[in-house]
Amino acid sequence: MMTGGAAAAEFKARLAAATQATESKLDSLLTPALLPGETLRPAQFLEAMRYACLDGGKRFRPFLTIETARLLGVEGHGVLRAAAAIEMVHCYSLVHDDLPALDNDDLRRGRPSTHRAYGEANAILVGDALLTYAFDILADEATHSDSQTRIALVLGLARAAGLGGMIGGQVLDLEAEQAIQSHSAETVARLQSMKTGALLLYAVNAGAILGRAEAEVRTALARFGRAVGAAFQAADDILDVEADEGTLGKRAGKDAGRNKATLVAAVGIEGARQQRDLWVAEAIGALDSLPKSVDTTVLKEAACFVAARTH
Amino acid sequence: MMTGGAAAAEFKARLAAATQATESKLDSLLTPALLPGETLRPAQFLEAMRYACLDGGKRFRPFLTIETARLLGVEGHGVLRAAAAIEMVHCYSLVHDDLPALDNDDLRRGRPSTHRAYGEANAILVGDALLTYAFDILADEATHSDSQTRIALVLGLARAAGLGGMIGGQVLDLEAEQAIQSHSAETVARLQSMKTGALLLYAVNAGAILGRAEAEVRTALARFGRAVGAAFQAADDILDVEADEGTLGKRAGKDAGRNKATLVAAVGIEGARQQRDLWVAEAIGALDSLPKSVDTTVLKEAACFVAARTH
Numbered sequence: 001m002m003t004g005g006a007a008a009a010e011f012k013a014r015l016a017a018a019t020q021a022t023e024s025k026l027d028s029l030l031t032p033a034l035l036p037g038e039t040l041r042p043a044q045f046l047e048a049m050r051y052a053c054l055d056g057g058k059r060f061r062p063f064l065t066i067e068t069a070r071l072l073g074v075e076g077h078g079v080l081r082a083a084a085a086i087e088m089v090h091c092y093s094l095v096h097d098d099l100p101a102l103d104n105d106d107l108r109r110g111r112p113s114t115h116r117a118y119g120e121a122n123a124i125l126v127g128d129a130l131l132t133y134a135f136d137i138l139a140d141e142a143t144h145s146d147s148q149t150r151i152a153l154v155l156g157l158a159r160a161a162g163l164g165g166m167i168g169g170q171v172l173d174l175e176a177e178q179a180i181q182s183h184s185a186e187t188v189a190r191l192q193s194m195k196t197g198a199l200l201l202y203a204v205n206a207g208a209i210l211g212r213a214e215a216e217v218r219t220a221l222a223r224f225g226r227a228v229g230a231a232f233q234a235a236d237d238i239l240d241v242e243a244d245e246g247t248l249g250k251r252a253g254k255d256a257g258r259n260k261a262t263l264v265a266a267v268g269i270e271g272a273r274q275q276r277d278l279w280v281a282e283a284i285g286a287l288d289s290l291p292k293s294v295d296t297t298v299l300k301e302a303a304c305f306v307a308a309r310t311h
Numbered sequence: 312m313m314t315g316g317a318a319a320a321e322f323k324a325r326l327a328a329a330t331q332a333t334e335s336k337l338d339s340l341l342t343p344a345l346l347p348g349e350t351l352r353p354a355q356f357l358e359a360m361r362y363a364c365l366d367g368g369k370r371f372r373p374f375l376t377i378e379t380a381r382l383l384g385v386e387g388h389g390v391l392r393a394a395a396a397i398e399m400v401h402c403y404s405l406v407h408d409d410l411p412a413l414d415n416d417d418l419r420r421g422r423p424s425t426h427r428a429y430g431e432a433n434a435i436l437v438g439d440a441l442l443t444y445a446f447d448i449l450a451d452e453a454t455h456s457d458s459q460t461r462i463a464l465v466l467g468l469a470r471a472a473g474l475g476g477m478i479g480g481q482v483l484d485l486e487a488e489q490a491i492q493s494h495s496a497e498t499v500a501r502l503q504s505m506k507t508g509a510l511l512l513y514a515v516n517a518g519a520i521l522g523r524a525e526a527e528v529r530t531a532l533a534r535f536g537r538a539v540g541a542a543f544q545a546a547d548d549i550l551d552v553e554a555d556e557g558t559l560g561k562r563a564g565k566d567a568g569r570n571k572a573t574l575v576a577a578v579g580i581e582g583a584r585q586q587r588d589l590w591v592a593e594a595i596g597a598l599d600s601l602p603k604s605v606d607t608t609v610l611k612e613a614a615c616f617v618a619a620r621t622h
Binding site: 034035042044045096099101102119120121122123124125127128129131132133135136139140147148150151154155157158159161162163164167168170171172174175 | 345346353355356407410412413430431432433434435436438439440442443444446447450451458459461462465466468469470472473474475478479481482483485486
């Protein structure tokens with residue numbers, strides 16, 4: 001058993017390693033070899049895809065995939081490909097969400113959002129291309145030799161990113177913005193579990209699929225993934241109220257100005273903090289239900305990190 | 312051997328059957344069961360997805376999948392699911408192409424385009440949802456019991472719809488519009504083989520995958536698919552010049568007004584007709600290379616239909 005300080009240091013090192021490995025995998029997946037045509041090469045478009053992906057994000061989703069697989073004894077090339085594919089789907093969702101017709105955000109992680117940098121037409125197509133490429137990567141033999149594993153990854157992603165997950169949450173979010181009344185904590189939780197929770201949960205599930213977890217372990221990991229996703233979004237809502245623009249790299253306080261369905265709007269900032277902490281406890285409890293032989297230190301610290309993050 | 316008239320009648324009956332079967336499969340795939348949430352149900356969004364898909368199109372891609380599989384002795388539920396998934400990808404591409412930032416088309420098949428009917432935010436998300444759902448459908452066991460078949464379908468779609476296919480073609484098309492000089496016939500052929508050809512080819516390939524075609528048969532069918540796709544797009548370019556708005560259900564003559572990279576712009580209308588006929592001959596030649604035991608009547612008529620179509 002590690003001490004608190006040693007566990008935190010171990011987590012930080014693992015997060016940094018995952019961030020760097022993901023960055024490098026994204027970089028190698030988004031190369032001119034991707035570009036079609038011999039005479040015709042839309043080089044500027046690849047640049048826009050790279051801009052949308054290689055932006056110094058935390059890579060928390062890839063981290064979850066990498067660390068879940070590692071906890072089950074699986075590492076390497078295929079895991080990184082899956083992690084990069086998940087990050088591409090996350091990046092596509094940000095690119096489309098930022099569009100003028102949706103959230104109309106000019107800033108993303110302290111830089112002009114993709115449509116501000118490359119134009120709206122390119123941003124729409126960049127999103128489409130990233131989503132499509134993610135499925136290409138998961139379905140490719142290079143990710144895993146076993147077709148059943150690959151199809152499980154593909155199906156899981158389609159479900160997490162689709163109408164029952166991310167897109168459905170986005171649709172509900174847009175509708176909620178137009179609603180006159182405020183939203184109940186239950187509604188907010190449901191909406192957020194789809195909009196951001198589903199892909200975070202999938203990131204954990206993808207690690208479990210690649211690590212060939214048995215049913216019971218898979219269930220516990222999914223419970224962890226769901227709780228971490230909820231805590232993550234609660235922390236995000238709290239951050240939006242607390243942070244200033246410089247720290248956040250995007251417009252702060254924007255949620256309140258829009259009648260966004262946030263946890264803070266539903267239960268207040270103190271209520272949101274309590275809820276976040278309950279979810280962190282739930283995440284840790286899920287990991288505690290795993291066999292003692294499994295080293296859950298890093299994932300537990302990840303749950304705490306989610307709650308404590310300041311950007 | 313059928314006479315010309317009997318073959319044409321057989322083709323018409325098969326096309327009508329494929330159109331109806333696809334319509335019905337799309338209808339059953341796009342039901343409220345798809346919608347997430349118990350209390351929150353974005354019903355209007357499902358309506359928009361249905362609007363984008365259930366629009367009385369020819370369903371030529373599904374027809375190619377269904378008839379290619381049938382030629383190899385495979386029919387039924389799974390084939391129709393794959394055919395519907397391909398049509399969803401086609402519909403998604405139309406919805407996104409019509410957006411103000413891209414082609415800015417208000418009309419599609421004689422009706423307001425999806426963003427005109429449901430707003431731009433919904434149209435962007437409808438496209439995203441259809442693309443994602445297509446992968447969900449292909450990866451689901453209900454499409455085929457064998458995971459290797461499903462993964463081949465998924466990978467093929469990701470490639471056909473991705474940067475090396477449809478999206479890449481769309482990007483090149485946008486770039487071509489901005490170019491000052493006109494485009495060579497070779498450039499146009501390359502661009503179109505990606506933008507529309509790749510998905511038409513995939514529709515044939517999907518039928519071959521589901522029909523478990525052997526390597527040689529698969530190669531011949533792919534040759535057919537490539538040629539039919541090229542003939543289809545050539546016919547489209549010719550139609551754009553010839554047709555009036557009423558017949559076409561979208562703005563006619565719009566390509567020329569935009570410096571679109573079309574075959575007619577590159578080689579003139581007579582040259583385009585000749586090229587189209589060469590491709591039809593190539594498609595028929597590819598089918599003639601199949602074993603005599605395979606009944607290619609319907610697909611041959613399809614190639615002729617593509618050349619002769621007036622809308």
